Each structure stands twice: as structure tokens, then as C-alpha cells.
Amino acid sequence: MSDQPLLLCRKLSGGYANRRVLHDLDLTVRDGECVVVIGPNGHGKTTLLRAISGLLPDIGGDVSLAGINLRAKSPDAIVAAGVVHIPQGDLLFPDMTVIENLLMGAYLTRDRQEINRRLEEVFTLLPKLKERQKQLASTLSGGERRMVGIGRGLMSGGRLLLIDEPSLGLAPIVIEQIYKLLDQLRRSGRSIMLVEETANRALPLADEIYLLDGGRFAWHGNPTELASRTELINTYLGA
Known part of the structure; x- marks a missing residue:
């Protein structure tokens, strides 16, 4: 893991119309690191990812990836610069097959060999998708659709994965499968920024943790430091 930041946000702010949601956020993700952002529902976690990935047009502050201003x-x-946003929910093309949905993730890539390499990687990580590759996305289970969404993100070949609440609406057994996959990605050296409302699955993956409350970071640090902060655990983790 490099000491140099991969993603750097400084004084990041933004919102919708006349409503400001994010307030002067400073955040760093280093190469090979998993950063987890947790906090109550409706307090800006999804908006933060949208601001980084360019889906929130009206923002203030600075966002850069490997020194490139975004x-x-x-x-x-x-x-194209390397930021991949995997949104919450499915957001697949329901009338397209699994493999067609996956290939949409590589729409910026023209190198067929590279596309095939990425597809093989996805099928190795998610062998069920290989079995289902000719099946319409609309016929998949909720967990299978979530896996296609993650696989489509991997097909982009990006340097940083922004993953928004991957456990949302899924059964516990499926959540366990999703988090096994995320742990594999983390162990392989992928750089991940993971947003979750419930922290019990996400925190074991974290190198750094940010607590987002009311569009501001109430605290950030590593898991060891959080373990000693009883008041934060009681307030934000429901313990």
C-alpha cells in the first residue's frame, strides 16, 4: 500500500438545487486501501459518491485521482481516469443478458484482448455469472443482480471502486456472499471506498473509517482507534 493518496478530497461540498448536503469534507483513499464511510441514512453518503464520480454537478472544493484534477x-x-461508481440497487439493463450487461462496463475500452481478460477475471470471481451469462438480467435474483452490478464495475478496469451500500435489500446469506467477494477484492489489492449504513459487515474490511453525520465527518480514524471510542460506537454503530 502506497503512502501517496490515490483519491484526495479537500473541502468538498455540494448538494441539490438550493439544498447543501455536503459540508467541507476532507477524505483520502490510498492505493490498495479500503476506506469505509458509515453513517445514518439520509446524511450524505450517496451524495458523497456522486460528487466524486461527477454525477453531482454543483460541487465546491477539490477532488483528484493520482494527482489528476477531476x-x-x-x-x-x-x-476513463479510473474511478468506478457502483451504485446502490440494481440499475441493470433488464432486457439485456448478463454478459451484455457486463460488457457495458467496458464501453470505453476498444482492446478486445483486454476486455476478454477482464471478463475472465469477473467469471473467476463470480462463477455463477458465467453459468448465467446468456440469461436476461430481469430473470435474476436480487443477489445475482447485485453481483452483475459489481462485475460490470470491475469490467471498467478502474483504479478505484466506489461501492454504495452493496447489502441494501438483500437476505443475510446473500450479504455474506457479497462481502466475501469484497474481501477477495480487498486482498487482491483493489482500492475501495465502501459506503454502508450498517457497519457490522463493512468495518472488518476497513483500513480507515469515516463517520458521516449531517453531511460532515464526525470522526475518522482506523479500526483500532474506533474500538476505543465507546461513545462513537454507541452513537453510530447501535452497540
Whole structure:
């Protein structure tokens, strides 16, 4: 893991219309690191990911990836720079097959060999998708659709995965499968920024933790430091 930041946000702010949601956020993700952002529902976690990936047009502050300023870039250009946003929910193309949905993740890539390499990697990580590759996305279970969403993100070949509440709406056994996959990605050296409302699955993956409350970071540090902060655990983790 490098000491140099991969993602650097400084004084990041933004919102919707006349409503400001994010307030002067400083955040760093280093290469090979898993950063977990937790906090109550409706307090800006999804908005934070949208601001980084260029889906929130009205933002203030600075966002950079490996020293490249992302502020003035379009969402497509941010994907090309290496930021991959895997949103909450399914957001698949229901009338397309699994493999067609996966290939949409590589839409910026023209190198067929590279696309095939990424597809093989996805099928190795998610062998069930290989079995289901010709099946329409609309016929998949909720867990299978979530796996296609993650696989499509991996097909982009990005340097940083922004993953928004991957456990949302899933049964406990499926959540366990999703988090086994995320642990594999983390162990393989992937750089991940993971957003969750419930922390029990996400925190064991974390190198750094940010607690987002009311659009501001109430605290950030590593898991060891959090373990000694009883008041934060009681307030934010429901313990």
C-alpha cells in the first residue's frame, strides 16, 4: 500500500438545487486501501459518491485521482481516469443478458484482448455469472443482480471502486456472499471506498473509517482507534 493518496478530497461540498448536503469534507483513499464511510441514512453518503464520480454537478472544493484534477471532468472522463461508481440497487439493463450487461462496463475500452481478460477475471470471481451469462438480467435474483452490478464495475478496469451500500435489500446469506467477494477484492489489492449504513459487515474490511453525520465527518480514524471510542460506537454503530 502506497503512502501517496490515490483519491484526495479537500473541502468538498455540494448538494441539490438550493439544498447543501455536503459540508467541507476532507477524505483520502490510498492505493490498495479500503476506506469505509458509515453513517445514518439520509446524511450524505450517496451524495458523497456522486460528487466524486461527477454525477453531482454543483460541487465546491477539490477532488483528484493520482494527482489528476477531476473537478472539471465529465462522468465519462472520470471513469476513463479510473474511478468506478457502483451504485446502490440494481440499475441493470433488464432486457439485456448478463454478459451484455457486463460488457457495458467496458464501453470505453476498444482492446478486445483486454476486455476478454477482464471478463475472465469477473467469471473467476463470480462463477455463477458465467453459468448465467446468456440469461436476461430481469430473470435474476436480487443477489445475482447485485453481483452483475459489481462485475460490470470491475469490467471498467478502474483504479478505484466506489461501492454504495452493496447489502441494501438483500437476505443475510446473500450479504455474506457479497462481502466475501469484497474481501477477495480487498486482498487482491483493489482500492475501495465502501459506503454502508450498517457497519457490522463493512468495518472488518476497513483500513480507515469515516463517520458521516449531517453531511460532515464526525470522526475518522482506523479500526483500532474506533474500538476505543465507546461513545462513537454507541452513537453510530447501535452497540
